[in-house]
Amino acid sequence: MTLSGTVSSKQAGENVTILAQPAGQPASSTQVTTTSGGAWSLQVQPQANTTYRAQFEGASSTAAAVAVRPRITLEKVGRDRFLAVVVAARSMAGKTVELTRRTGNAGWVTIGQQQLQSIARTNTTVVATFTSGVRLGTKLRVFMRAAETSPDYLDGHSNFVVK
DSSP states (O other), rough: EEEEEEEETTTTTTTTEEEOOTTTOOOOOEEEOOOOGGGGEEEOOOOTTTEEEEEEEEOOOOOOEEOOOOOOEEEESSSSSSEEEEEOOOOOOEEEEHHHHHHGGEEEEEEEEEEOEEEEEEEEEEEEEEOOOOOOOOEEEEEEEEHHHHHBBBBBOOEEEEE
């Protein structure tokens, strides 16, 4: 996403400090320089529930909170087997994900649930496997409710795969 603003002096070449505070993690700062008219912008990749604030000449902007979703992917790993992978700034091990299938105009219907499990190489990536005997051509995806992802993340869903 892009953060942007204009400094009160409306001058180019001014330094603006952008403070980022992800939930439960240390704050960081980035320096940007204004362009014509005092405009500045910064491309960011927010982590879990990050709050941003711009500072210029002792003044501070209103804090802007950015909520994000965990990164969820679904892969077909066998004839009837699927692997869900969830990546977040904190471990989601023990949380529940739902395997859902597309049903015409009705949307997505839950057909299975699994608890996410830690993997050896990192505590921020967790997995769950599903076995489902749905018909060929069925669209599947994984959904994670806000009750499972909160307080730092919004609800989220994976890409869909076709069996």
